[in-house]
Amino acid sequence: MARSALVTGGTGYIASHLVPALVERGWQVRSCARGGRPPSMPEEVEHHAVDLSGTDDLDEVLSGVSHVFHLAGASSSRSSDEEMWRSNVEGTTRLVEAARRTGVERFLYMSSTSVYGEEVQLPVPVPEDVEPCPSRSYGKAKWGAEQAVWRAVERGLAGVVVRPVSVFGPGNTKLLGSAILDVAVERFAGLDKLDVHREPVEQRLVHVDDVVAATLHLAVHPDSTGRAFNVCLDTYPTSHDLVGILADLFSMSIELSDDPECGLPPEERARVRDRMLALGMQDQILLSKERFRLMRKSNLNNRLDIGALTSTGFRFAHSDLPSSIASTVDWYRQHRWIL
Ligand SMILES: NC(=O)c1ccc[n+]([C@@H]2O[C@H](COP(=O)([O-])OP(=O)(O)OC[C@H]3O[C@@H](n4cnc5c(N)ncnc54)[C@H](OP(=O)(O)O)[C@@H]3O)[C@@H](O)[C@H]2O)c1
Structure with missing residues (x-):
């Protein structure tokens, strides 16, 4: 066939x-x-x-x-x-x-x-x-x-x-995409400091192109049937690392806060987002009720063994997070998913 x-x-x-x-x-x-x-x-x-x-x-x-x-x-x-x-x-x-x-x-x-x-x-x-x-x-x-x-x-x-794990990249409307919208909203509101809760939470991410490449690789690999494969980068940024990357991309600085609910309150974020939409921003990315929802909960099992995948010869192409997050933010700007 x-x-x-x-x-x-x-x-x-x-x-x-x-x-x-x-x-x-x-x-x-x-x-x-x-x-x-x-x-x-x-x-x-x-x-x-x-x-x-x-x-x-x-x-x-x-x-x-x-x-x-x-x-x-x-x-x-x-x-x-x-x-x-x-x-x-x-x-x-x-x-x-x-x-x-x-x-x-x-x-x-x-x-x-x-x-x-x-x-x-x-x-x-x-x-x-x-x-x-x-x-x-x-x-x-x-x-x-x-x-x-x-x-x-x-x-x-x-x-x-x-x-x-959490997939990000062009076209993503949730998870890291929502966090990027959160930052764009606060920058648009005129803030130059990005608050993040003082307690760091370890994250895990993978670029959509790597997920697609792994999927295509495993779909035809002779030894993949009957098996499961974790697909995750082998680097684990904290919430502070991620927010730091985003702050740089929006010319903001990061500020650690004792308040887990720090940043603009939800109603204010919704109002600012409406102003951005009125100026032509596309309504594609989900504005989550919880700011930085992706980064809130810690996970006892955050770190994953990716030996099964790499032993099939697969290699990740997007392991430089600052650079692949920067190109994702560029894509959102070009498509007016953020202003
Ligand atoms: N994105 C991530 O970070 C991530 C991470 C790990 C695993 N995954 C898994 O990867 C898969 C794809 O993720 P995604 O982010 O591309 O999801 P998505 O954007 O939410 O898309 C889900 C798709 O499933 C379709 N669908 C949902 N219920 C259906 C039903 N009852 N019958 C037929 N189609 C149905 C939806 O289309 P309609 O609504 O038009 O039916 C849509 O095309 C999902 O199974 C998700 O659990 C995603």
């Missing part, structure tokens, strides 16, 4: 990078999501509007597909716990069953390192073969979805599980 891909979650952030990368490499690509075809999707891609967790026929969308890249899922930035369970667990369960029926060659599932949980101490750096202990609803839903994949693997599906 020629290589033909189904990318679920085709209207989402990571898919907006993966789909063109597959097309560039000569794959035949089909995409699906509940929503319609995004304007930026390459024209040779066939897009299907499908609810994976509903009653839509999935055999049809899988027909002729050799490789599934299952990216569809709901996360806590925009969805309730019920929606996260429905889209992640029920959607994945239906999709793996259909994939077994239609005989796909490989099924790659985009899970998340949130499956490990943050509260129960696991061996660190966390290897992929520990028993996960997810602590939040998103991690529980991703683990529930993974278990559907592992059950299908036991019954013969050639499954690969990819577990990225």
Whole structure:
């Protein structure tokens, strides 16, 4: 069978990078999501509007597909716990069953390192073969979805599980993207000092191009099936490091505060954001209620073992965080996602 891909979650952030990368490499690509075809999707891609967790026929969308890249899922930035369970667990369960029926060659599932949980101490750096202990609803839903994949693997599906950490880069509308919007808002409001809580919180990040490269690499690697792979940079900046990088990019200085709720209050941030929108800023990045939401909670299992991935020969191309965050901020400015 020629290589033909189904990318679920085709209207989402990571898919907006993966789909063109597959097309560039000569794959035949089909995409699906509940929503319609995004304007930026390459024209040779066939897009299907499908609810994976509903009653839509999935055999049809899988027909002729050799490789599934299952990216569809709901996360806590925009969805309730019920929606996260429905889209992640029920959607994945239906999709793996259909994939077994239609005989796909490989099924790659985009899970998340949130499956490990943050509260129960696991061996660190966390290897992929520990028993996960997810602590939040998103991690529980991703683990529930993974278990559907592992059950299908036991019954013969050639499954690969990819577990990225927080993904950033052009087009990102949440997580680090929201933190960048927080800084842009405070700079626009005229502040020249960026407050951050005195207690540093260790972070972990990965650039979207590295996630796409790892995904493409593992989708065809001879030894990847039946295995999970952490996808994370091997450097762990603190919240102070990250805020310092952002402060430099907005010509601000960083100030440590004793108040965990430091910075502009939420209503003021919303008002300033409205003024920016009135001046032509695109309403793409999520303004989170909690300023620097990404950097608030510490994680006992923050450090991850990436030996499984690197032993397959994969190398990260975007390990210089200040430079890749700077080019992300440039991209946001060029596209007027921030002013
Ligand atoms: N971004 C990150 O930092 C990150 C980190 C680790 C893991 N991941 C995982 O990577 C995957 C992709 O992430 P992303 O950031 O690209 O997500 P995203 O931008 O939120 O996109 C999610 C996609 O899933 C689709 N979807 C959701 N529920 C669906 C359903 N019931 N049926 C069909 N399609 C559905 C959405 O489209 P419609 O709403 O149009 O249906 C959208 O295309 C997700 O599974 C996520 O959990 C992401």
